[in-house]
Amino acid sequence: MSGAPRDTSGAAKATSCDKLVIGFDGDDTLWHNEQLFADTQHQLRELLGHYADVATIDAKLLEVERRNLAIFGYGVKGFALSMIETAIEISDSRVSARDIHQIVMMGKSLLEHPIELLDGVADVVDELAGRHRLMLVTKGDLMHQESKIAASGLADRFWQVEIVSEKDPATYRRLxxxxxxxxSDFVMIGNSVASDVLPVLAIGARAVHVPYHITWALEVAAVDNEEFPTLMNLRDVVALVDQWSS
Amino acid sequence: MSGAPRDTSGAAKATSCDKLVIGFDGDDTLWHNEQLFADTQHQLRELLGHYADVATIDAKLLEVERRNLAIFGYGVKGFALSMIETAIEISDSRVSARDIHQIVMMGKSLLEHPIELLDGVADVVDELAGRHRLMLVTKGDLMHQESKIAASGLADRFWQVEIVSEKDPATYRRLxxxxxxxxSDFVMIGNSVASDVLPVLAIGARAVHVPYHITWALEVAAVDNEEFPTLMNLRDVVALVDQWSS
Structure with missing residues (x-):
């Protein structure tokens, strides 16, 4: 779906099995994302500070986001609308149009924020792209994800780019x-156990968890007895993938 | 990207050339859309009627939408945020939180509105699906378009479903x-000359224009001397396609 180059000879290549297909999540795996949302939420707390305390504002925002997820999906525009609803509800409709305008502008800032790659990403992606076929699998707003991928400078390292509305087993199976x-030839690498690990294990592929320092409350997974590697540094992925592909 | 079934043997099938690939736009070609936006805009005029007259409100909304298109893209969530900005600007920040809440709810109503197929669509799609491979090519919000396709009941008639952020020649060429x-084997059918006809002609494929009774101002195309068939009734597409494929 993105402007990234695509190789249309994928079906033919897939038959040469010495290479793996390495799936990468985008947000919080390749580039910073949740930190920007957290910074924005901090601004919202300041804006609404005379209506409620921090804990009340945070709880209300989470409640509104959870209520809206099925109708808005993931992404900044839905987050902006949820922040506006939070402001109206927490202020008992006393919030001013000026403050709501401020929230709209906070949403626009998030959409226009420059991409900052996580430490080591460019090296790791380069190295793996030389040995395997890379697939970017990211969820969220189609246009915003496309613009982030373009701005990342990494698009040409990826064999395929897939932007999806949900990361469940059916989605991974379809891709x-x-x-x-x-x-058996697919390895997914990502920061979210709920989106990047468990649904991938469920279809019989492999996954590596590389945590980001913040996890959005609606992405926190309940992990039972599933086993998967967790690496604290993306650079360590290379050695693990080499081991799996040998 | 959608939950629609996909045929992964497409590359193989594409070599049997007696069949065409018929691309269909979704919004305002298969199901009503622009009328729902127009109805919502009517509600916005009523809500803001004590701040400005209808012409001023409409002009401001169009200005805001045009300004926001590059950052929000197409779709209801961006439209809701643009309506909120319009309300704030047109009221000189006097609009109440209650009225803004009303606008958020208008956006949610649009997102949850049932799908109403246009007259004859089910028959035409059924008939063409029996003889050709159908591709749905629609732009807008990924999750909302997926839910509309699912609700249309037509998903299983389509060989491929593609949700894109922009319909330009590069996008059609990539698809x-x-x-x-x-x-030469592709025919696109849609209501928008700007999105469904001109970019398709530009890559050397064929297109059929089937107008909807309203065209969004930002979709109105300047047509020079391009020639393409315009059919006032989708049912007439079947005969034309039969003629082209014989």
């Missing part, structure tokens, strides 16, 4: 089918 | 490459 990749 | 379809 692998579409590009004729066997689950 | 045809991806599915190994020659431009």
């Amino acid at each position: 692998l089918d579409r590009h004729a990749v066997a689950p | 045809l490459d991806r599915h190994a379809v020659a431009p």
Whole structure:
């Protein structure tokens, strides 16, 4: 879906099995994201500070986001609308139009924020792209994700770019089918256990958890007895993937 | 990107050339859309009627939408945020939080509105699906378009479903490459000359214009001397396509 170059000969390549297909999540795996949302939420607390305390504002925002997720989906525009609803509800409709305008502008700032790659990302992606086929699998707003991928400077390292509305087992199965990749040849790398690890394990592929320093409350997964590697540094992924592909 | 079934053997099928690939736009080609936006805009006029007259409100909304298009893209969530900005600007920040809440709810109503197919759509799609491969090519919000396609009941008639952020020549070329379809085998059918006709002609494929009774101001195309068929009734597409494929 993105402006990234695509290789249309994917089905043919997929039959040469010495290479793996390495899936990367984008937000908080390749570039900073949740920190920007957290900074914005901090601004919202300041704006609404004379109506309620921090804990009340945070709880209300989470409640509104959870209520709206099924209708808005992921992304900044839905977050902006949820912040506006939070401001109205927490102020008992006393919030001013000027403050709501401020919230709209906070949403626009998030949409226009420059991309900052996480430490080591460019090296790791370069190195893996030389040995494997890379697939970017990211969820959220189609246009915003496309612009982030373009701004990352990484687009040409990826064999395929897939922007999806939800990361569940059915989505991963569909993507692998579409590009004729066997689950045994697929490794997903991402910061979210709920989105990047558990649904990938569920379809018989492998996954590596590389945590970001913040996890959005609606992405926190309940992990039972699933086993998967967690690496604190993306650079360590290279050695693990080398081991898996040998 | 949608939950619609996909045929992963597309590359193989594309070599049997007696069939065309028929692209359909979704909004205002298969189901009503612009009328719902127009109805919502009517509600906005009523809400803001004590700040300005209808012409001023409409002009401001169009100005705000045009300004925001590059950052919000197409879709209801961006439209809701643009309506909120319009209300704030037109009222010189006097609009109440209650009225802004009303606008948020108008956006949610649009997102949750049931799908109403245009007259004849189910028959035409059924008939063409029996003889050709159908591709749905729609732009806008990923999650909302997916839910509309699912609600249309038509998803299983489509060989491919593609949700894109912009319909320009590069996008159409990428989609045809991806599915190994020659431009000479592709016919696009849609209500928007700017999105469904001109960019398709530009890559050497064919297009049929089937107007909807309203065209959004930002979709109105300047047509020079391009020639393409315009059919006032979607049912007439079947005969034209039959003629082209014989």
